[in-house]
Amino acid sequence: MGASTANFRAPGGIHPAYHKDLAAEQPIAEMPLPAMLVVSMSQHLGKPAEPTVKKGDTVLRGQVIGEAAGFISAAVHAPTSGTVKLVAAVATAAGPRATAITIVPDGEDTWVEGITPCPGWQTLDKKAIAEKIAAAGITGMGGAGFPTHVKVSPPPEAEIDTLILNGAECEPYLTADYRLMIEHAARIWEGALIIAKALEATTIRVAIEDNKPQAIAAMQDAIPAEAKDAQVVVLKTEYPQGAEKQQIFAITGREVPCGGLPLNVGIVVENVGTTLAVWEAVVNGLPLTERVTTVTGGPIATPGNVKARLGTSYADLVEFCGGTSGTISKIISGGPMMGFAQPDLACGTTKTTSGLLLLGPDAVQAYESMPCISCGRCVGVCPMKLMPNELSQFLEAEDYETAEAYNVMDCIECGCCAFECPAHRPLVQHMRRGKAQVMLIRRKQAS
Amino acid sequence: MSELAIVSSSPHAHSGSSVQRIMLDVIIALVPAMAAATYAFGWDAIRLISACVLACVASEGVSRKWMGRDLGVEDLSAVITGILLAFNLPPSLPTWMAVVGSVFAIVICKQLFGGIGYNPFNPALAGRVMLLISFPVFMTTWSTWGIPAPLAVDAITTATPLGLVKTAIATTGELPFTFNGATALQLFVGNQNGCIGEVSAAALLLGGLYMLVRRCISWHIPVAYLGTVTLFSAILWLHHPQQNLNPGFHLLAGGLMLGAIFMATDMVTSPVTKRGMLVFGAGCGLLTMLVRKWGGYPEGVSFAILLMNAVTPLINRATRPRVFGAVKKKKA
Ligand code: SF4
Ligand code: SF4
Numbered sequence: 116m117g118a119s120t121a122n123f124r125a126p127g128g129i130h131p132a133y134h135k136d137l138a139a140e141q142p143i144a145e146m147p148l149p150a151m152l153v154v155s156m157s158q159h160l161g162k163p164a165e166p167t168v169k170k171g172d173t174v175l176r177g178q179v180i181g182e183a184a185g186f187i188s189a190a191v192h193a194p195t196s197g198t199v200k201l202v203a204a205v206a207t208a209a210g211p212r213a214t215a216i217t218i219v220p221d222g223e224d225t226w227v228e229g230i231t232p233c234p235g236w237q238t239l240d241k242k243a244i245a246e247k248i249a250a251a252g253i254t255g256m257g258g259a260g261f262p263t264h265v266k267v268s269p270p271p272e273a274e275i276d277t278l279i280l281n282g283a284e285c286e287p288y289l290t291a292d293y294r295l296m297i298e299h300a301a302r303i304w305e306g307a308l309i310i311a312k313a314l315e316a317t318t319i320r321v322a323i324e325d326n327k328p329q330a331i332a333a334m335q336d337a338i339p340a341e342a343k344d345a346q347v348v349v350l351k352t353e354y355p356q357g358a359e360k361q362q363i364f365a366i367t368g369r370e371v372p373c374g375g376l377p378l379n380v381g382i383v384v385e386n387v388g389t390t391l392a393v394w395e396a397v398v399n400g401l402p403l404t405e406r407v408t409t410v411t412g413g414p415i416a417t418p419g420n421v422k423a424r425l426g427t428s429y430a431d432l433v434e435f436c437g438g439t440s441g442t443i444s445k446i447i448s449g450g451p452m453m454g455f456a457q458p459d460l461a462c463g464t465t466k467t468t469s470g471l472l473l474l475g476p477d478a479v480q481a482y483e484s485m486p487c488i489s490c491g492r493c494v495g496v497c498p499m500k501l502m503p504n505e506l507s508q509f510l511e512a513e514d515y516e517t518a519e520a521y522n523v524m525d526c527i528e529c530g531c532c533a534f535e536c537p538a539h540r541p542l543v544q545h546m547r548r549g550k551a552q553v554m555l556i557r558r559k560q561a562s
Numbered sequence: 563m564s565e566l567a568i569v570s571s572s573p574h575a576h577s578g579s580s581v582q583r584i585m586l587d588v589i590i591a592l593v594p595a596m597a598a599a600t601y602a603f604g605w606d607a608i609r610l611i612s613a614c615v616l617a618c619v620a621s622e623g624v625s626r627k628w629m630g631r632d633l634g635v636e637d638l639s640a641v642i643t644g645i646l647l648a649f650n651l652p653p654s655l656p657t658w659m660a661v662v663g664s665v666f667a668i669v670i671c672k673q674l675f676g677g678i679g680y681n682p683f684n685p686a687l688a689g690r691v692m693l694l695i696s697f698p699v700f701m702t703t704w705s706t707w708g709i710p711a712p713l714a715v716d717a718i719t720t721a722t723p724l725g726l727v728k729t730a731i732a733t734t735g736e737l738p739f740t741f742n743g744a745t746a747l748q749l750f751v752g753n754q755n756g757c758i759g760e761v762s763a764a765a766l767l768l769g770g771l772y773m774l775v776r777r778c779i780s781w782h783i784p785v786a787y788l789g790t791v792t793l794f795s796a797i798l799w800l801h802h803p804q805q806n807l808n809p810g811f812h813l814l815a816g817g818l819m820l821g822a823i824f825m826a827t828d829m830v831t832s833p834v835t836k837r838g839m840l841v842f843g844a845g846c847g848l849l850t851m852l853v854r855k856w857g858g859y860p861e862g863v864s865f866a867i868l869l870m871n872a873v874t875p876l877i878n879r880a881t882r883p884r885v886f887g888a889v890k891k892k893k894a
Contacts, residue, residue: 126886131575259656287575360887373887397739446567451575458566472574485581485637486679491780491834500883504834522885530573537579538679544571 118335118347121322125361125370127498128353128369129531131287131452133326138411139290141419143298146435148220152194152426153205153463154180157213159254160261166216172199175227177402180216183249188263189466190252192402193218194424196225208448208455208462215463218426231400236309241268244313244397250395252403253466257281257292257357257386258453260467263393264381267313273378277318278311279366282330282387283350283357286450289470291407292387294420296323296330300337303387306394308342314383319345320366321387354452355529359384361498373525388469408432408464412447412452412473414439429460429471444479447472452530482539493532493542499525503532507545515552523549577721581678584829585638591769592645592824599649599761606653607758613657615644617664625673639678646686649692649759649820650864655700662696663689683871684831687864688782694864704755705823723763723815724754724860731805749814760820763813770823779827782839783846787822788813790847798855806855821863831871838874838881845870 157163164181168174174193181191201217233239233247249264269275280303284292296303307319319342323331335347348366352354360371362384369380377384385393388406395401404425411418416437423432429446433439448456448462450470464471493503501522509518526546533542599607622640647667651660667689672681694701704722750763760766773779791812798806812818817825826832826846833842846866853862870877 126883129577131577148745364886370887375887377666444568445574447574452573454572454574456567456569456572456574458569474574477681479574480576482576486677488581488584488679488829489832489834490584490829491836491839494834494883495836499886501885502834502878502882505878521882522888525885525887526573530575534573534575535577535579537581537584539576539580541571543573 119348120349121351121365122349123365123398123423125356125364125498126289126500127496127531128355128361129496129534130352130536131354132536133287133352134411135288135290135293135326136413137288138409138420139293139419141290141294141391141417143294143407143420143422144435146421146423146427146432148195148224149220149425149427149431150219151200151428152220152424153215153428154191154194154218154426155205155207155213155463155465156181157207157211158191158260158425158465158467159189159431160259161185161362162191162192163213164188166214168216170199170201170202173197173221174199174218175225177227177230179252180218183252183262187262187265189254189264190250190402191216191425192252192404193227194404194426195220196223197221201497206462208457208465208468210455215391215426219505227328232398233400234398236397237312239312240399241313241315244309246312247397247400248393251392251401253392253396254403255386256388256392256406256466257469258467260465263385263389266385269309269314269378269383274381275314275316275378275383277320277367277383277503278307278314278316279382279384280307280319280321280387280390281359281361281362281384282321282323282334283362284327284338285324285352285354285357286452286454286470287354288472289409289413289450290410290411291420291469293327293330295388295391295407297333297494298325299391300333301339302335302394303334303390304339304342305398306390306392307345307385308339309393309397310383310390316383317344321345321347322350322356322362323347324350324352324356336432354531355498355527358498358527358529360527368455373522405468406464406466406468408468409470409472410436413475413478414441414443416440423464425465426463428463432464432471433460433473439473442476443473443557444476445472445474447474452534453528454537457537484540486536487538487540490537491536492537496531496535498529498531499527501526503542505547507540507542510545510549513552514547515556518549519553524553527551577637581637581639584778585642587773587778588642588646588824589638589737591772591776591778592642592649594765594768595649595759595820596645598765599758602761607648609657610651610653610655610660610758611648613660614648614664615641617643617661617670619649621668622673625669625711626677629673631673631677638676640668641819643672643689645823646759647689649824650686650690650757650817652701652704652756653758654703655693655697659693659697659700663693666692679830680722681830682874683868684825684828687825687868687871691864691868703751718820722747722860723811724854727807728854728860735805746810746814749811754815756815757817757820760817763819766819766823773823773827777786779823780836780839782836783827783832784822785842786840786843787826787847787850788818790844791818791851794847794851797850806884812851812854816854816861821846821850821867825863826867826870831874833874833877833881835878835881835883837883838877841877841881842870842874845873
């Protein structure tokens, strides 16, 4: 079976400048241990993990240093062996402060006892697979960081027939998933088989945009013989093809209901990086202690795809990539469309740090916001088919009720509307604030 | 790193579009029609266009200052209002009247409503209609026009082609001329009487094409507008060819091209959804034909568009897209 093209066209979408050439051809480079790692307990969606070590403790690589705090949470493991220097709250990349554990590596990188590889995973049942994934602390590595063990243990009434591997990587600049697919196609496929087994899904689709022919070829060549219904699906290059709901629609024509989850339509989507982490966790028994981050942007001397331990500071990542030249106007954790701007390079990487993007003054512009001229562009590009123009006006007037009635909660904060708006209106900012306010109102009403 | 980097909400990328750039593109798109107007009407075209543009920009600047708005005239929208208003004036109109129309368009129809983005009606059209009501004689006085053979009933007339048809049908019940390839070509290149900007369909189409390419307009409104006029006039014509001119004439005569390409597509006063644009265009077409066929004026483009401007909020509401994932809950 050859790679097929997507049958459906998801609504909206934009075509930003991609700038992927900066780092695309750089093979994944493993970064040596830095002098210090600051490991956040809030690496995922849901409750932050509870620290299980204190200042002065010695830890081994892979040892649990943060316990999952409830079902929607994930364990955090020591990224290397060393001494705990500090347990304190620090700012996360997204803004709010969270407890972080500072580890000074001893340089030995000694693994904890009890790592048990399981190459014969085929004999595991779905519960055992989910347990191994939970024990490894795996979370979605593409975007929000939803705990993976939750995703692979759907409620029994949800009949999952299809697993989609998200290799779209539609954010400009980022190339980490691209490199993973080229360099580790077979492992990713085996990881997919493991997840499919846990889900009892019979169909596997790998979604890749057509601007990544090498990745498409690599994944195509590596389709395992034992996979019954596995295919690479080529998506048109368009942002946000990597957004879960839009991707599901493009491949299957199924529409995830408002406020619903992919499992409502029998589908689970996993990022390719996450899938590789699952392979490591099940086949090699290794917890998640490192990830590949694309370090890129104009001011970076030698952009690249860096495999670094969790908690590596952005400053160390930049130094590993040859430092910077010229003025740095913006520091972004993630990609330019949905990433978080940082005041400095102090933050440490987490399981969701797909990219570290530095922008020079040429790529950053300050805009004066104007009144909406009703051009309709935001309406045309919104992948959720919202009307950002009027939503933003309701929100400006603090009319949260109307905004909720007109589906502000369905906004995925993709940024397409603001990207297109000729009046430079801060549309996504309005949406974010609006969503937060509506949540607050809902919570108040509930209590 | 000594200084802190800029922190702002995502997205950190922008398409590079701006209101000013869109307006500049519209002005560029108006250049062929301005050239055609100058060719057809000479000094009068230059006089009216400059008077309207200057008056619009000046009143925009002054009223923004008075009203304490922080925006200046740099978004160029007042320039467009000026050109379009001038396009909707007969060549012999006195300059001071053009100035009055411009001030009315900008101050009353735009700034009093809140300035750019807030005006419910197309300011240029509102200005034109105000002039038409205040100075009906001046607004319908056309220069003499030597009509080449095929169009001619008499060699010299002071009416527009649409006016000619309306009067002839009202008095004799017959069409004043036949419409064939040669007449079509005349109207197409701009050899007709009319407002200064509406005479050359070719120049207007060229500008429309440019705006399409530059994404200042989408095809929906012009196509729905012109399509509806074509359909409507085709039905009338097939039904009664003695009393109705064929669709080709309706498309090329009067202010239809100007209206469909430049006036109905004004972003601020037309719908934002694609389906809404189709409804809007079709409504304009229908109203235009109703006026042309049964109304008191020979031409109905301005009224049609202004009326549709008024219902634009309703159209937006009625054509709100179905939110992705809404309604289609899992089949129960
Ligand atoms: S950020 Fe929200 S409103 Fe804007 S385009 Fe994306 S989904 Fe639509
Ligand atoms: S893109 Fe901006 S100017 Fe255009 S309709 Fe949307 S909010 Fe208004």
